[in-house]
Every structure is written in C-alpha cells, then in structure tokens.
Amino acid sequence: MKLHRLEIEGFGPFLRRQVIDFDDYDADGLFLISGKTGAGKSSLLDAVCFALYASVPRYNSLGAKRVRSDHALAEDRTEVSLTFSTGNETYRVTRSPEYERPKQRGGGMTMQQAAVQLDRLDGEQWVGIASRAVDAGNHLAEILQLNKDQFLQVILLAQNRFAKFLLADSKERQTLLRTLFGTRRFEDYQRQLIERKKTSEQSVAAARARLLDRLSDAEKLVQTQGWGEVTPGTNGAAGSAGAGGSADEAGAEGSPGDGGAEGSAGDGAVEGSADEAGTEDWRGEDRVESSRAEGNAEVPVVDAALLPVAGRLEMLSRAQERGAYRVDATKDAVDRADQARTESAATAAETRGRRERQQRRDATREELTRLEAQVPAVSLRRTELAAAREAQRVATSIKTHARDLAAADAAAATVVAAQLAWAELIRDMRDETDTHDSADVASPKAPSVAQLRALIDEHTATVGSLAAANTTEQSLELLVQRLADATDALTHAETTRQSLRDEAQQIPQQLTKLEGELATLQTRADRLDDLTSRRATVQSQLEAAQQQAGLEHDRERALHSALEANRAARASADKLDALYQQKLAGSASELAATLVDGAECPVCGSASHPHPAPPLVDPVTDADLAAATAERDERQRAATEASEAEKQAAATVARVIAAAGGQSLEHLIEAEQTAQAEMAEAQTALTAHAEAQRLRDALRERELSMTQAIDAANDTVTAAVTAQAAAIEQLRSARELVAAAREGWASVAERLDSITVERDAAQTYVAAAEGAARADEAVASSQASLDAALAETSFETAALAQEASRTVEQMVELEAVVTEHDAAVGAAKATLMELELEVLPDEAIDVATAEVAAEAAQQEWARVTSELTALRGAVDALAERIGTAIAEQAAQQEALSAHETIERLADTVSGHEPNTKRMSLETFILAAELEEIVIAANVRLADMSSGRYRLQHSDERVGNASAGLGIDIFDSFTSKSRPAHSLSGGETFLASLALALGLAEVVTGRAGGVRLDTLFIDEGFGSLDPDTLEIAMQTLDELRSGGRTVGIISHVEAMKEQIPAQLRVSVAPDGSSDITAR
Secondary structure, three states, X not given: OEEEEEEEEOEOOEOOOEEEEHHHHOOOOEEEEEEOOOOOHHHHHHHHHHHXXXXXXXXXXXXXXXXXXXXXXXXXXXXXXXXXXXXXXXXEEEEEOOEEEEOOOOOOEEEEOOEXXXXXXXXXXXXXXXXXXXXXXXXXXXXXXXXXXXXXXXXXXXXXXXXXXXXXXXXXXXXXXXXXXXXHHHXXXXXXXXXXXXXXXXXXXXXXXHHHHHHHHHHHHHHHHOOOEEEOOOOOHHHHHXXXXXXXXXXXXXXXXXXXXXXXXXXXXXXXXXXXXXXXXXXXXXXXXXXXXXXXXXXXXXXHHHOOHHHHHHHHHHHHHXXXXXXXXXXXXXXXXXXXXXXXXXXXXXXXXXXXXXXXXXXXXXXXXXXXXXXXXXXXXXXXXXXXXXXXXXXXXXXXXXXXXXXXXXHHHHHHHHHHXXXXXXXXXXXXXXXXXXXXXXXXXXXXXXXXXXXXXXHHHHHHHOHHHHHHHHOHHHHHHHHHHHHHHHHHHHHHHHHHHHHHOOHHHHXXXXXXXXXXXXXXXXXXXXXXXXXXXXXXHHHHHHHHHHHHHHHHHHHHHHHHHHHHHXXXXXXXXXXXXXXXXXXXXXXXXXXXXXXXXXXXXXXXXXXXXXXXOOOOOHHHHHHHHHHHHHHHHHHHHHHXXXXXXXXXXXXXXXXXXXXXXHHHHHHXXXXXXXXXXXXXXXXXXXXXXXXXXXXXXXXXXXXXXXXXXXXXXXXXXXXXXXXXXXXXXXXXXHHHHHOOOOOHHHHHHHHHHHHHHHHHHHHHHXXXXXXXHHHHHHHHHHHHHHHOOXXXXXXXXXXXXXXXXXXXXXXXXXXXXXXXXXXXXXHHHHHOOOOOXXXXXXXXXXXXXXXXXXXXXXXXXHHHHHHHHHHHHHHHHHHHHHHHHHHXXXXXXXXXXXXXXXXXXXOXXXXXXXXXXXXXXXXXXXXXXXXXXXXXXXXXXXXXXXXXXXXXXXXXXXXXXEEEEEEOOOOEEEEHHHOOHHHHHHHHHHHHHHHHHHHHHHOOOOOOOEXXXXXXXXOOOHHHHHHHHHHXXXXXXXXXXXXXXXXXXHHHHHOOOEEXXXXXXXXXXXXXXX
C-alpha cells in the first residue's frame, strides 16, 4: 500500500485547505514532519486514519464529530481526501464528519450529515465505487486487507504505542495480539466447549434422574398390583402395607389412582438414595429369593432404596414373571365363563322365539276376521273402478270435440269484429278524404274475400311506387342545409384568399430590415478569429507566468542540492589529501617495519638499525586510499550531475520567463479577462448573425409559400362556387318530385299512412274469415270421432261417460283399496297356515326365567374379562417401564462417556489439567505468533544495540497471570535475561521500535502479504543520545529499501539536520496550522 496525496480542510488544527503530495518524497525515501509541540504533526496521521476508517484513535471516546476544526466557522466545511494505491489500482477516498452548517434557505442551522465517496482511477478518469458509509467500509476492508488496529500497528506507528506493547503484561499483550491476528474465535471455541461441558453435566444428571424416575414408576406399579419383593419408598408403613396384600386385593384396591400418598413417599425415597443406589455393589447373598406366586400366597418385601439399579431391575423382572402367571390363570377363568354365557344365551333366545311365534299366530287370526267383514264395501269400490276405466277410453275424444267447438265460436266472433272494424274504417276515411281522390278509398259495404285481396295487392303496389318520393321528402331539410354550408364555404374561401394577399404584401419590407441588421452583425463577428488568437497568446503567457513560481522553487532546490554535492565533493577530496599526508608522514614507520637486523636499509644501506621509527597506531593502507579515492570520484560525479541539474532548472526558468513575455502575473490575468470578454461579445454577435440569417431565410421561404397558398385559395374559391350551384340544382329537383307524389295530400308520408292502414285492415278481415272456415271444419271432424268412440263402450251418450269418469288420483286410490284388501287376506291366510304347522300351547310361554339366567352368565364373563384386560395392561405397562428404564440406563452411560470426552477437551483448551503447558488454546496460537514477531524484531535490535540486547519470548507463568505471552530482554554483557521495565528510556525506545517493526512485518505477512510502500513513525526520538540516534537513523534509513517511503514525526534538531526532505507544520497568527513542504 502506498499513499500518494492527502488533502485536509477544516480538520483538527487545519482550518485552510492543506495539500500534501507524498510522491514528492519518493526520491528521498525518508522525510521529516516537524513543528512545534501542539502544532498538529500527529493530526496528519489522524487525517489518514479518519479517511480510511472514519475514526481517530485518540478521539475514540469522543466520536468522529470531534475531528472538526475548532477554528472553523459555521459556513466552513470539513473534509479529508486521501489518494492511495494497492497493487496496480489507485483509489481516492473523500470523507467528512457530521457537523452543523447554516441553512441554504432562511435562517438557523441544519445538520450536515457525514459523507464518504470512494473512487477508483480508470485511465485518467475517476470512477465512483461507493457513496454509502457501509458500502465504502466493505470495499476499503477488501482493498486494504488491514483493519484499523492492524493499520495503526504496521503503517501509522503512533505516539505511546511502541513501549505499550513491549512493557504490557500478558493480558494486555493478548488483547492487542487478538485484535491484530483475529484469534478471538479460539476464545469462542474455548467458551463453547465450557458451555458444552456444563450442558453434558446437566445431561448426565438428567439421564440419571430419568432412570430413577422410570424405576420408581415400575416399582409403584408392582406395589399396586401386589406382585412382590420391592417397594418404591423407604421401609415405612405405607410401603409395607401396599406390597404385602394378596394379588386379588392389589387388583381391586391398589390401582394407581388410589395410591397417591404411597406414591409420594416412594418418589422421595428413590431420589434420596440415588447416589447410594448408583455406587453400591449388588451382592448375590443380599438378594431376596422370590417364589412364583400362586393363588394368594404372600411374597417377601424389600425397600427399593436399599438396592442398586441392577438389583432393582432384577426384582422388577421377577415381578413381571408373577404378573404373567396371573394373566394365564385369569385367561382360563375367562374361557369357562364364556362357554357358560354362550349356552345360557342360546336357551334364552330359543324361548323368546317360541313366545314371539305364539303371539303372531293369535294376532293373525284376529286380522283375518276383520278383513272378511270388509268384503261388501270393497266389492262396490271394485265396480266403480271398472266403470272409470271404461270412461277413460272416450275421454280424449270428448275433450277434443269440446275444444273445437270453443275455437269455432271464437273464430266467428273474430269475423264479426273484423267486419265492424272495416265498416268503421271506411266511414272515417270517407269523412277525412272528401277533398282527395276517391280512388284510394274502398266501399263501406262488407266486401268479399276476393275483393279484399285485390284491394291489398293494389295498395301494396302504390306503397312501393311512393317509397322514393317519401325518402326524398325526408331529405329536403338536409339538402337545404347543404346549400347553406356551400354558401358559408364560399364566403370563408374568399375571406382566406384576401388575408393571404394582405400578408404577402408585408414580407418585402421585413426582408429589407433584416439585410441591414445582418451587415452590422457581420462586421462585429469578423473580429472573433483575431480575438481568439490574441487570447491564446495571453493564455500561453499566463500559464508560463503561473509555472514560474514553482520552477523557481525547483531551481532553488537544485541549487541547494548542487551546493551540498560540491561541499561533499570538496570534503571527500580533503579527506583523500589528508590520507595521503598521513601516509607520507608515516612512511618512516612503514619502512622501519620492514627492516631486519643484518639486512641493509633500502634508504641508507646500513646493516644496523639503531633507532627505527616507532610503528603507527592506525596506519593508512592502500585499501584506505583506494576507498577514499572511489568516494571522492563518486562525490565529484554527483556534484557534476547536481550542477548540471541546477543549470537545466535555471534554463527552464529562463524559458518560462521568456514565454511570459516579461509581463507580471497580475497584468496577464487582467489581459486574459479582457480578451475573454471581447471574445464573448464577438461570439454573441456571431450567434445573433446566424439567427438573423435564419430569420431571413425563413421569410424568403414564407414569401414563396404565400404565393403558393394564394394560388391554392383561388382554386378553393372556384370549387366553392361550383359546389354551391350543384346544391341549388339538387334542392330544386327534389322539391318537384315530392310535389308530384303528394297528389293533394299534405305530405307523401300522410298519403302512405292512409293507404297502409286500409291495407292492414283488409288483411285482418281476410285472416278472420279464413280462420272461421277452418274452425267449422275441425268441429265436424271431432264430432265424427266422438260418435265412433261411444259406439265401442256401454255409454249411450257423452254425458253418461263423463259422469262415470274419475280423476287419476281417484282411480289410484280405488285401485289401492282393492289391491291392499286382496293382499291382506292372502297374507293372513298364508301366515296362519304356516304357524298352525308348529304345535304351540294356548297358554303364554315363560321367557323371564331364561333371560335372568343368561344375564347372570354375561355379567360373570364381563367381570373376569375386565380383570384379564386390567392384568394384561399392567403386565404390558410393567414391561414398557422396565424397557424404558433399561434404555435410560444405556442413555445415562452414553451421556457419561460423552461428558468425560468433552470435559477433558474443555479442560485442555482452557489450560487446566491435563494441559501441562497451562496455556489456553488462544494463548498457544498467539504465543506462536509472538515467537515470529520476536525473531523479526531481533534482526533490527541486534543492529540498533550493537549486538548487546536480544528479545526473548517467555512462556513462564508469573503468579496467577496466564502463561505464554511474556517478553524478556537478554543482555549479552551479563548473559542474563531481565524484564523489559529495567531498560533505560533510550534502550526502551530502541527495543520498542525493533519490536514494532517486527510486529509490522509479521502482521503484513498474515494479511495476505500486503506490501507497505509508505510508513509513518510518530515517536519521540529526544530520549536518544547522539550515537544511539545515529543507529536509529541507520535503521530507519534501511526501511527505505525496495522503494518504501518513511515519514518521521519529530521535533529533534539533529533529525532536522540529517533529513533534508521535510514537511513543516507551523501555527498561524489565528491559531490554526499550515503545512509547508521543503
């Protein structure tokens, strides 16, 4: 991860907008953030943390609202924007907190909600990714791969966080490491296992309780049934009495519903002996031998509280066997009772049958006597039914004839009515048409059917000939309206033509006026090209003037770098000269070191060497001279390159000044504004010229269209004149046709109505006459059919037949009376014949004695059957309870086995026995991480302490504290370990710095190998002596490897001298802070 740009406004001490470009320090790799105490150096790191995580560590208790600058006015805004990159992607996050601002409308204040915007750079354009806080947080978590605590530990090494980790106790160190490495899940595993342990303990206890409850339930049942040996309670009177009775007494009196008091005592006894029953051994010699109970023999009794589970189960098994024996014995009694019940029931049924047949015989004799007395009355009904059936054969002919007579009378009345209506109609028509043609009105005398038909045909033909005239008469008003419409259309066409002619006469004057305006606008628009060129020149000069200040700053930096490089080159040359002087001064000592007694001196030739020069303490070697020479050459090359860079910067400044034309920035800004205003005026004239041209062209087109419109209007007037003439002619022809068709009538319609009414009356008259003739024919036909039907019966007239006739209901009733009497007589005779075949006494047969005997046998069978059912239910219930108890015993053992496994695992994970390390699972994991952190930190600490100190991971347990996360300091001077609190302030800082850097390396490795290209260290270096500070600086200088940029926050003067690249945070007169880059 690499930070590129930070923009701050209204944040912390920074009121005005501050821009920091971290890319400016890529070449140096190390830069210093300096300033007075309280100026706001650490607030820069707060702004970075706020932009990425919406929080500031030192304001955690106050919330994000506290980050707004106290210097900001209500209308000032608060915003932080950070540009950073990860991998090949560049992102920008802009965030502002919640604060109050003035309302845009009206007075008062309103709350400006917190806002965030996350963008990604796509080519040269920023593309939005998220604008909601939750979405931006999710995206940033995926992009950064570090949470806030990890970020503060590996990128923003804030004040007071170094020594805190080094000097923390195991619990505090565990809290921090848990946050960094996300190991809380192991604590959750531990807590879950402890909960499972408690749950399994409860499960074992519950299984034990269920087992004892099931045993107690079974023992209560045995006691209630009297099946022997065991009572569910202690050796109390209730328990002994309940179990000591006979089997019959237990079945009749010892039901579960009657033993509430005894049951309560039994439950208490079992629960009280639960532990004892589960731990005591069952010994064979303590058993009470049971005998198979037969009859009512008593069984010895033992208190269940004195027996273990196995003994209680064995006792219950023997009681189950006794219950099975009782069931078998009772089943034999049921079989005997069932046989007796069947035999007595059969005897009673046979007796009841003979008594019922005896009663039926006597009743049938009485019924036959009553039916014989009804024979005379039934014979009369039989005769009446026969006459009705004969009359039914001629009933249809009688009804048909009567219907035809009625129809003939109605048809005759219709003819009379039609005759009267015709005569009345003819009289009325003659009275109303005295002035009309008499040919259309018939004679009032009663005409013949042939005459009426001729009149109908004549009137039908006249109606057809008048249809066209009638239609024309109805359309006269429409034709008049068409003529009026044609006249209006002609008037409108002439008006339109005159309006077009008036408008066409005004267009030439408008065109003349527009031509004059076009000439004026063209003159003003022609200046646009010259003004554009002049503005471009001014803009170019303005851009050069704006670049001048920044380039002069770059030239100053280049000049400073050249001076520094030249000084370094001179220093390296002086150093080489000094080495040569030192080597020359020590040449005698070097020669003396080569002299050997007896050998000639290479200078004087003497073989004796009485006073050789003493050896040098630190002689200059050829390697020293070579290294110094290489250093001098390198420094001179750097000085040459720096001088060349300064010359290029100066030349660039000169080019920019020349490009600006030697004019000031203020003058060029004013000139650019003037040029822009003149261009705007020319552009407005050009736009107006184009609009005037458009209007002129539109008028010319309008002039042409007006000519065409006038021609079209002339055509329209001509067509309207023609249409008006046609309407006049059509109306005249229609009036002539209607006048000819009326023939003296007020209208054609009235004439048609008169003819139609007369024709309809004639048609009604004809239809009535024809209907009367058909009715007379039907009467004659039905009279002949009736005469033929009467001849085939015993009736002389239709009246006699109608008198003998009966309705359908009456005939059904007569037939039922006759049929039922015949059937009853036959059935009574048949029954009496059947019953008299069996010899039955005349006196009543006794049934009550046989039924009493059968009822007694039934009750005995029900009693023994109920007893058998109860015994079987008790045996089945005992078997079910014993099976449940055995299953509960297995479940208890299974729960106990599972509990032992879970208990061992939970104790081990929690750091208890059998865990010999006495470390919890989470502590064990974090201890492994801490070992790696110590290894990484010792690489740094070895250099910073010149090999004296080394961090040691300790898993020793101190007092009641948790083991596994201790850190000691190994001192190579004493070869002993000592606590970190024994270090001095400077030593503590070095050890803390090494530990923080080691922690950063391990954390970034755990976070998917996040690359850290930007690192900030905010810690007081003032506690270090000059030598230690130099070592710390070397360590920080090594952090720049691989292109990393390191920012250090400090106000130590020595660091200001050693680190040329700086950000200066200064306090303005108004109390807010500003940032200046060097």
